[in-house]
Amino acid sequence: MREVQASRITSAVKELCMRANYILPEDMKAAIAAYRNKEVSESGKSIFTQIVENMEIAERDHVPICQDTGVAVFFVELGQDVHVVGGGYEDAFNEGVRQGYREGYLRKSMVTDPVLDRKNTQDNTPAEIYTRVVPGDKIKITFVPKGGGSENMSEIRMMKPADGMAGVKDFVVERVRKSGGNPCNPIVVGVGIGGTFEMCAMLAKKAILRPVDVRHPDPRYKAVEQELLTRINKLGLGPMGMGGRVTAMAVNIEIHPCHIASMPVAVNIQCHANRRAKAEI
């Protein structure tokens, strides 16, 4: 059994909050650079120029890439031989978020009650923490600050098995079409297929964690990812939805076994500020 002080989680989380919001992952920088050359529309080209310049300013000046520094979402692989001491496990994450968002000059975007009060919690807590217990004695944390604009364009549908892959594809493409210029295109499209209702939504979220240059290991799903990306980029939405050839930079699919009666499909939309960062304790 390895003992880990809760304060170590807090300091790792605090650092992650800042790093993720200031610096885009390398795969995203490369994708933006590559897709910039593919855009032909006037507005699209000028938007790409701004996106690149913005990314450079944020990284250099340590300021947030986007003012929407998101809901603090954590995916954690917790080694089963870890014993967290000196404080609560989830409290340690929330304290890290509190410190990171305050000291990093990040926006606090959480409200207490979703419908009635909508009072800002002032420290961006509570975090959403999804923990999976795995063999080993490490804590591996992936942090995703999830912005509201793109999240609002997401959807889950309980499809029929008879809808098949054609149904899945049409649902994804139509979801992107309906999103129009709202989610800060060019986007990354996370698709979850299978599982139960909540598992399916989680798969779509996990799909956007995957680097955009990594395709699905199953060649059949890899082909679907590529076909969907091509179809989405023929929609003509373009950067910020004002017309162009680059609407999305990747479609990532995650699948899971499901019930004989079910075929749920979830689409989680991620903006071009596809922020994520990792730490290991």
Next chain:
Amino acid sequence: MAQVRLYTPLKVADLEKLHIGDSVLLCGVIYTGRDAAHKRLVDLLENNQELPIDVTGQVMYYVGPAPAKPGMAIGSAGPTTSYRMDPYAPLLLEKGLKAMIGKGPRGAAVRDAIKKYQAVYLAATGGAAALIANSIKKAEIVAYEDLGAEAIRKLQVEDFPCIVANDIHGNDLYEQGIARYAEE
């Protein structure tokens, strides 16, 4: 596509020259407001009460900025999605608001009101928040301080970059731009 430098407060004569797709560099005073502030403004109007700011000829920027670092006027400050302000925008346009800055297309009622009241809708690049913040030279809260990031701020901007998305002539860049490139 022209590049135009625009100075606030805006006059209809300035707006008549703008067409969708034009790049605009905005200079002068603009105001910020998003969901919660709009709800309060429209509640006041519906109860025939005075607004905390005079919107005549003014520009409303849909943004909830990040906190300013020491020495900076404002933190990162990119646009938020505009459709959420659609229920409130026509009333403000009726009161004399001349431009809105945000991202994403507007609903039919807002597009009609833009035409009727001779205003424009300008699109800023979502996610270009650090870049945009550099064009904001001063920021002060003028109403609803309790709303934090959602408070109404008066911003002094220099060459704030945006694109004309809905012009005074009834054109819509979202509609026309997508139609031009759509293959599916």
